[in-house]
Amino acid sequence: MTAFSTIKTLESGAIKGDATVPGVSQKELSEKSGSPAQGHGAHVQIDGLQHRYKGTAANCLQDLNFKVDAGQIVALVGRSGCGKSTLLHLIAGLMQPSVGGVYINGNRVKSTCPRWVVMFQAPSLFPWMTVAQNAALGLRFAGRTSEIAKRVPALLELVGLTAFADRNVQDLSGGQQQRVALARSLATQPDLLLLDEPFSALDAFTRRALQQDVRRIAKELGLTVVLVTHDITEAAIMADRALIMAPDPGRIVTDTPLAPGPERHRDSPEFEAERARLSTLFEATA
């Protein structure tokens, strides 16, 4: 089992409740985590991709062609069964497309890689370990144990869990557990974060806090993010661009940029206008 697949396998568990995250400046991030603050993201290209699962009669994904720029946050939005998770798993290299390919930084994806990490709905932490020990797992699996002492405290600060470093993860709220999973995902300094509805099991308040914080963290680190969601509001809060998918076969029917803004507060009129525009597009096409 690879380090990546071990982490993937770990992703499970109950989630609820949360605290907000204090801000950390780009300079602090660079100094503390060793991550470049900008320009670190991966370029993703989907080229003529089709996919059919073994034993099924039809393609579940058909004729997908798009690019994601380095540092861009893209939401894959669509109704249940349109192939969002399948596409994310293909990008991650968890399986190979039937036709066409996925290219990350110009290289064809043939398997999983620590340069890109997937976060799932359930964070799947080791329940007998502390927050710091769980956050260190990615580095430990990658054989980078000498980096743990410097990077784990910086990561816990980034996700707002410094005060919980020695706490057993079983004693955390669901939102806090998802923050531990995020710290673990970021520990190996990936270029690309693939999010498969990671907040859907959280209560609304916690979900909104995490959506804004993950966007902020991704922008501060310059990460490319592909987010699978069926929540229009989540897409509007987090993404720079939305790809709306329709089913049978799964395909992209709308590709729309979302209004730029360093902070997206859902109670602002600008945010509500953008959310409403995306919702109308979704209803018209998905």
Ligand SMILES: Nc1ncnc2c1ncn2[C@@H]1O[C@H](COP(=O)(O)OP(=O)(O)OP(=O)(O)O)[C@@H](O)[C@H]1O
């Ligand atoms: N292992 C599999 N074998 C056969 N068919 C599958 C498999 N996994 C998914 N499918 C089918 O492929 C299609 C796309 O599924 P996928 O899970 O990617 O959709 P989704 O948009 O992520 O749905 P949801 O929002 O409900 O998670 C569906 O019709 C599903 O039944």
